[in-house]
Amino acid sequence: MRNSPACAMFGIQTPIFAFSHCRDVVVEASKAGGLGVLGTAHFTPEELRRELDWIDAHIDGRPYGLDILMPTTYARVDTASLDTGQLLPEEHRRFMAKLLEDNDIPPLPEGMAEDIRRATLRRMTVSPEQHEEVLDIAFEHPFTLLAAALGRPNDSVVKRARERGIRIGSLVGSPEHAKRQRDAGADLIIAQGTEAGGHTGTIATMVLTPQIVDLVAPVPVLAAGGIATGRQMAAAMALGAAGVWCGSVWLCTAQSDAPPEVKRKILAARSQDAVISRCYSGKPSRVLKSGWTDAWTAAGAPDPLMMPLQSLLTKEAMARVTRANAEALASYPAGQVIGQMQNETTVRQIFYDMLAEFAEAVDRLNHLGS
Ligand SMILES: Cc1cc2nc3c(=O)[nH]c(=O)nc-3n(C[C@H](O)[C@H](O)[C@H](O)COP(=O)(O)O)c2cc1C
Numbered sequence: 001m002r003n004s005p006a007c008a009m010f011g012i013q014t015p016i017f018a019f020s021h022c023r024d025v026v027v028e029a030s031k032a033g034g035l036g037v038l039g040t041a042h043f044t045p046e047e048l049r050r051e052l053d054w055i056d057a058h059i060d061g062r063p064y065g066l067d068i069l070m071p072t073t074y075a076r077v078d079t080a081s082l083d084t085g086q087l088l089p090e091e092h093r094r095f096m097a098k099l100l101e102d103n104d105i106p107p108l109p110e111g112m113a114e115d116i117r118r119a120t121l122r123r124m125t126v127s128p129e130q131h132e133e134v135l136d137i138a139f140e141h142p143f144t145l146l147a148a149a150l151g152r153p154n155d156s157v158v159k160r161a162r163e164r165g166i167r168i169g170s171l172v173g174s175p176e177h178a179k180r181q182r183d184a185g186a187d188l189i190i191a192q193g194t195e196a197g198g199h200t201g202t203i204a205t206m207v208l209t210p211q212i213v214d215l216v217a218p219v220p221v222l223a224a225g226g227i228a229t230g231r232q233m234a235a236a237m238a239l240g241a242a243g244v245w246c247g248s249v250w251l252c253t254a255q256s257d258a259p260p261e262v263k264r265k266i267l268a269a270r271s272q273d274a275v276i277s278r279c280y281s282g283k284p285s286r287v288l289k290s291g292w293t294d295a296w297t298a299a300g301a302p303d304p305l306m307m308p309l310q311s312l313l314t315k316e317a318m319a320r321v322t323r324a325n326a327e328a329l330a331s332y333p334a335g336q337v338i339g340q341m342q343n344e345t346t347v348r349q350i351f352y353d354m355l356a357e358f359a360e361a362v363d364r365l366n367h368l369g370s
Helices: 005-010 023-031 045-058 090-102 112-123 128-138 155-163 175-183 205-216 230-238 260-268 291-297 309-323 336-340 347-367
Strands: 016-020 035-039 064-069 145-149 167-172 188-192 221-224 243-246 274-277 285-288
Touching: 016 023, 016 347, 023 035, 023 045, 023 064, 023 347, 035 045, 035 145, 045 128, 064 128, 090 291, 090 309, 112 309, 128 155, 145 188, 155 167, 167 175, 175 188, 175 205, 188 205, 205 221, 205 230, 230 243, 230 347, 260 285, 274 291, 274 336, 291 309
Parallel strands: 016 035, 016 243, 035 064, 064 145, 145 167, 167 188, 188 221, 221 243
Antiparallel strands: 274 285
């Protein structure tokens, strides 16, 4: 597979791109011959420096990428606000408090909710000023792919990345978005189907990938959404993708830092338990169905807030849920492939299994004859 343009672009052996917020997953994936991509949305700039220093110390010089949320629409908030709770409407605060109280979830210790909200505002980098701050730190590190989700990097970001030889990738969920990113000069397009965990559109990977491959050629396309096995990888590459970009499949690995109650729920979940909701971040995102997601669809529930405000509510609620080990309310971004995931495993094992099954699938197809 070294002939895949995605391998050639990054000097990797296997065109498996592993998206994760967990540095151990990123390092293991790059060491396994793919490309680990660290999502920055879980880190303040200071935390990001610590994570990247750690990655550099452990990745044995292998290439890796970074992924930054760059939404085109979001709520402008005063991140220096003295009491971040005041940024949230009374109705939403009351709704969350009642839901947790009704489920016997104890409140956080004094001051912790404010700390969580404040950190969330610094982690969810939505504005160009915040992106510059993140990139000042990121550019001290030798990453080779900058992926943008929910929008496109502005000219200053692109210029700074290009000066360092960093490739630009964009996650897209529709042909229109892909065209825009191609015209803006993206080096790599990630066609993400609706099956995917996290922010997602409405078109399935099977339908989206070939359209985007044709539209943006010769720009290489990675298929994302619903890919966790070698057969799914072979299908994606048969559709014209140069490789695959996976997120959910790493969640139940030993290297993943997903909360234990989330891992337990995912291993027991069916594909239909990964539902699209705005209740997690404010934008449509596929997440694990739970008492939290159900409550936001019930009659009388408030409309979720815009990004990043909804995350202030979710992060506080999920911190309380994790402390109480309250599986019934636990939610987390997760795609439809959770229905295929039954055992905790390792990143390395997933690479072995995917590559072995990919080879079998290709072999089987070759033997079908023409
Ligand atoms: C837990 C989780 C968090 C995610 N967060 C982000 C994110 O911050 N930025 C991003 O570009 N994509 C994010 N995604 C989407 C992934 O980049 C990827 O496109 C998706 O997981 C692929 O589909 P799959 O889940 O079926 O593998 C997330 C996915 C998961 C499962």
